[in-house]
Amino acid sequence: MTTPKTCVVVPNWNGKDTLATCLDSLLTQTEPATVVVVENGSTDGSLEFLQQNYPQVELVVNKKNLGFAGGVNSGIGRAIELGAQYVALFNNDALADKKWLKELVACLDKNPEVGIATCKLLGEDGKHIDSTGDYYTVWGLPYPRGRGEEDARQYDKQMDVFAASGGASLYRVSMLNEIGLFDEDFFAYYEDVDISFRAQLAGWKVAYVPSAVAHHATGTTSSKLKGFTTYQTMKNQPLLFYKNVPRSLRGKIYRRFMLAHTLFFLRAVSRGQGWVALQGDAKATWLFFTKWSERRRIQKSRKVSDEYIWSILVHDLPPNAKALRSLRNKWWKLRGKA
Numbered sequence: 001m002t003t004p005k006t007c008v009v010v011p012n013w014n015g016k017d018t019l020a021t022c023l024d025s026l027l028t029q030t031e032p033a034t035v036v037v038v039e040n041g042s043t044d045g046s047l048e049f050l051q052q053n054y055p056q057v058e059l060v061v062n063k064k065n066l067g068f069a070g071g072v073n074s075g076i077g078r079a080i081e082l083g084a085q086y087v088a089l090f091n092n093d094a095l096a097d098k099k100w101l102k103e104l105v106a107c108l109d110k111n112p113e114v115g116i117a118t119c120k121l122l123g124e125d126g127k128h129i130d131s132t133g134d135y136y137t138v139w140g141l142p143y144p145r146g147r148g149e150e151d152a153r154q155y156d157k158q159m160d161v162f163a164a165s166g167g168a169s170l171y172r173v174s175m176l177n178e179i180g181l182f183d184e185d186f187f188a189y190y191e192d193v194d195i196s197f198r199a200q201l202a203g204w205k206v207a208y209v210p211s212a213v214a215h216h217a218t219g220t221t222s223s224k225l226k227g228f229t230t231y232q233t234m235k236n237q238p239l240l241f242y243k244n245v246p247r248s249l250r251g252k253i254y255r256r257f258m259l260a261h262t263l264f265f266l267r268a269v270s271r272g273q274g275w276v277a278l279q280g281d282a283k284a285t286w287l288f289f290t291k292w293s294e295r296r297r298i299q300k301s302r303k304v305s306d307e308y309i310w311s312i313l314v315h316d317l318p319p320n321a322k323a324l325r326s327l328r329n330k331w332w333k334l335r336g337k338a
Helices: 016-027 046-053 067-081 100-110 173-179 191-201 228-244 247-270 274-290 292-300 306-311 322-334
Strands: 006-012 034-040 058-062 086-090 094-096 114-123 129-131 134-136 142-144 159-161 168-172 205-216
Touching: 006 016, 006 067, 006 100, 016 034, 016 046, 016 094, 034 046, 034 067, 046 058, 058 067, 067 086, 067 173, 086 100, 086 173, 100 114, 100 168, 100 205, 114 191, 134 191, 168 173, 173 191, 191 205, 191 228, 191 292, 228 247, 228 274, 228 292, 247 274, 247 306, 247 322, 274 292
Parallel strands: 006 034, 006 086, 034 058, 114 205
Antiparallel strands: 086 168, 094 205, 114 129, 114 168, 134 142, 159 205
């Protein structure tokens, strides 16, 4: 069996309706790759569909849903067994342009300091942006750059970004061997920012490659589960902050983050999801105790300065944080600040 240079891992949970479009786009890439589908405990006939229609695809079968993080870790493990140099992750509700993978591979080939390459991820309509790389702010809030904007080539410059969307990005296996795989306690949401944060702390770069293009139907999986987004957000935002923000920067970010997190909780209460939000927050508190040694290891092994990390954060609120922005403006007005 020929050792693949690149594997593309597709996690699937009850995504039978979108799998064919997704896999057909990956199997016709101009860059050859082994496609690994992680069947993550689906109950919609996905496994049978794959076995009957895509015998050329590597299958990893999990008996239960391990979430995005656990699912892709299963696929990454198989890719490493196969000897892959690079591993791409791709959502089951996404569609890749033919040169998507080739452009990402070229970036990692040419730039040994880059551990992760991410693409221009558009919405289903091909006109609006889903992500052009993710950022982390001094409010402790991550966000996808450009989300919801019409694509007018304003993000067509290749550049370093803070983080990569796990929905359509390429990872260097040597980097993963150094920093570890995805944190399965995240289950879903922000696990991609977490691994990018760890990569940054370890001295790796994350590159945005606008010539690599894919299309994504945002929220296809999460919309199937009531309260899922609220629970994961309340659990994972504090976990992301706690694990990765260096000690000297925590004081600069903590008060802003707690204000934002409290507003998220109150918004959940107003939507009738207060109990779900409380459960997520309680789980985050529990994880603080279990993650202490992991945080210590991450911070002890980092290779960049606190000043560098501070310099690559966005010193503003996320663009869509309208309530927080309004509250901040009122506070500034009270203080007579322009």
